[in-house]
Amino acid sequence: xxxxxxxxxxxxxxxxxxxxxxxxxxxxxxxxxxxxxxxxxxxxxxxxxxxxxxxxxxxxxxxxxxxxxxxxxxxxxxxxxxxxxxxxxxxxxxxxxxxxxxxxxxxxxxxxxxxxxxxxxxxxxxxxxxxxxxxx
Numbered sequence: 001x002x003x004x005x006x007x008x009x010x011x012x013x014x015x016x017x018x019x020x021x022x023x024x025x026x027x028x029x030x031x032x033x034x035x036x037x038x039x040x041x042x043x044x045x046x047x048x049x050x051x052x053x054x055x056x057x058x059x060x061x062x063x064x065x066x067x068x069x070x071x072x073x074x075x076x077x078x079x080x081x082x083x084x085x086x087x088x089x090x091x092x093x094x095x096x097x098x099x100x101x102x103x104x105x106x107x108x109x110x111x112x113x114x115x116x117x118x119x120x121x122x123x124x125x126x127x128x129x130x131x132x133x134x135x136x
Contacts, residue, residue: 043134047079053106070102
């Protein structure tokens with residue numbers, strides 16, 4: 001259909017240009033609307049976003065108070081987090097140089113070391129948060 005409209009305007013280069021610009025604006029607007037995410041307003045939303053971004057929190061279970069506190073920051077929504085336990089893989093964690101926990105890792109990004117503020121985690125993961133996002 002678009003090609004018929006475009007071809008019918010073959011004699012008028014100004015009209016052709018306007019049609020192409022209109023198609024570009026409509027397509028660009030659709031792309032913007034289809035990829036836009038509303039700002040996250042809850043801790044549950046942040047936990048789910050971290051899950052979608054494939055964020056992993058590496059901990060040393062039973063030996064890391066900061067890890068336990070970080071998980072408490074998420075309350076019941078900890079269930080959405082991916083948590084890797086170095087207490088069962090100590091040699092592996094030492095080989096890759098982990099000695100401080102927790103460590104947050106998202107594929108392709110530099111790791112964050114230590115307990116993080118939830119707002120900082122959202123920024124790290126590129127999860128859009130609302131201005132009224134709860135403080136911890």
